[in-house]
Amino acid sequence: MPSSAMPATGRPVDGHAPLAISATRLRKSYGDKLVLDGIDLHIPAGSVFALLGPNGAGKTTAVKILSTLIAADPGSGALHVGGHDLAVDPQAVRAAIGVTGQFSAVDNLITGEENMLLMADLHHLPRREGRRVAAELLERFDLVEAASKPASTYSGGMKRRLDIAMTLVGNPRIIFLDEPTTGLDPRSRHNMWAIIRGLVADGVTVLLTTQYLEEADELADRIAVLSDGRIAAEGSAEELKRIVPGGHIRLRFTDPAAYRHAALALGEFGRHDESLSLQAPCDGSQRELRSLLDQLDAVGIEADELTVHTPDLDDVFFALTGTGTGTGTGTGSGTGTGTGTRLPDQQTKETVR
Numbered sequence: 403m404p405s406s407a408m409p410a411t412g413r414p415v416d417g418h419a420p421l422a423i424s425a426t427r428l429r430k431s432y433g434d435k436l437v438l439d440g441i442d443l444h445i446p447a448g449s450v451f452a453l454l455g456p457n458g459a460g461k462t463t464a465v466k467i468l469s470t471l472i473a474a475d476p477g478s479g480a481l482h483v484g485g486h487d488l489a490v491d492p493q494a495v496r497a498a499i500g501v502t503g504q505f506s507a508v509d510n511l512i513t514g515e516e517n518m519l520l521m522a523d524l525h526h527l528p529r530r531e532g533r534r535v536a537a538e539l540l541e542r543f544d545l546v547e548a549a550s551k552p553a554s555t556y557s558g559g560m561k562r563r564l565d566i567a568m569t570l571v572g573n574p575r576i577i578f579l580d581e582p583t584t585g586l587d588p589r590s591r592h593n594m595w596a597i598i599r600g601l602v603a604d605g606v607t608v609l610l611t612t613q614y615l616e617e618a619d620e621l622a623d624r625i626a627v628l629s630d631g632r633i634a635a636e637g638s639a640e641e642l643k644r645i646v647p648g649g650h651i652r653l654r655f656t657d658p659a660a661y662r663h664a665a666l667a668l669g670e671f672g673r674h675d676e677s678l679s680l681q682a683p684c685d686g687s688q689r690e691l692r693s694l695l696d697q698l699d700a701v702g703i704e705a706d707e708l709t710v711h712t713p714d715l716d717d718v719f720f721a722l723t724g725t726g727t728g729t730g731t732g733t734g735s736g737t738g739t740g741t742g743t744r745l746p747d748q749q750t751k752e753t754v755r
């Protein structure tokens with residue numbers, strides 16, 4: 403969507419969805435450390451937007467600013483959330499949003515239900531309404547059985563669910579989720595994804611930060627890759643994957659002679675002598691695959707293993723940060739490894755826009 407079609411007011415233009423969050427030239431430094439170097443974010447209502455980056459990239463800082471917890475630096479452009487100007491009416495922004503941070507808001511000393519009722523009190527819900535909302539959310543987040551037990555006895559996944567349920571007590575239409583699945587096991591992570599999808603189906607806008615490439619790929623309509631305080635690339639997962647040439651076929655042999663013949667037939671590229679494997683660039687299309695197999699057939703060689711790798715977000719990240727290739731993680735569908743791929747902490751920047 404062109405940025406000219408995205409006003410900061412939250413109103414729709416040219417039939418586009420209204421913007422739930424809009425930030426221009428968002429800047430933040432801590433002392434002489436520049437954390438956000440003038441980033442732009444335009445997030446349509448009812449969508450999931452992922453801020454993706456390694457430790458220290460500035461994801462939490464962006465969330466803290468947009469949720470009014472800390473101020474942006476002077477010199478930042480306009481910042482609007484829920485149609486409200488952060489500089490003019492932070493109270494209205496607070497009323498429109500819910501925030502689940504990396505550090506849980508759950509009080510471990512009281513029960514899940516008491517935590518929920520406390521939130522209902524904070525939102526000034528009448529007692530009966532508070533009980534109704536708490537019961538509904540405990541049910542929705544599969545916490546009915548645990549509701550009368552102290553939160554200290556909950557697993558990490560249960561605590562995270564309670565945390566989000568508490569965030570929803572005020573029925574926010576915009577939710578910030580700061581690394582919602584960090585530290586969760588694969589099952590809890592998938593449960594959390596289902597919860598997030600449910601929120602979006604209800605029309606809620608979600609800004610989530612994550613270090614997991616797979617999570618952004620699974621959930622987000624749009625993804626911004628934060629690198630060195632700037633957005634190195636932004637787009638849908640598919641758009642981002644198109645900017646990198648990560649596709650290849652990997653052929654593995656057990657017979658060294660067959661390996662050498664295949665290497666000669668295919669033009670000696672992508673040799674890994676130790677593992678007796680060859681890697682040939684391929685866009686994953688039937689035509690390219692057939693052509694490569696025809697070349698092998700012509701010299702009467704059969705590989706013992708053949709895998710097709712299509713570009714995934716690993717490739718995007720490595721291309722954007724110039725840290726090598728993310729080969730070997732997305733074999734087959736190219737959509738991840740099942741447990742989530744975490745970004746490396748160290749990166750160097752290479753702008754690809």
Ligand SMILES: Nc1ncnc2c1ncn2[C@@H]1O[C@H](COP(=O)(O)OP(=O)(O)OP(=O)(O)O)[C@@H](O)[C@H]1O
Pocket residue numbers: 432437455456457458459460461462463464613
């Ligand atoms: N209050 C603070 N004072 C000084 N430096 C800070 C402060 N808060 C954050 N930083 C620094 O700003 C940088 C960005 O931190 P931030 O927490 O926004 O990163 P992040 O992308 O959310 O990382 P993580 O995935 O580890 O949470 C880091 O280098 C961090 O050390």
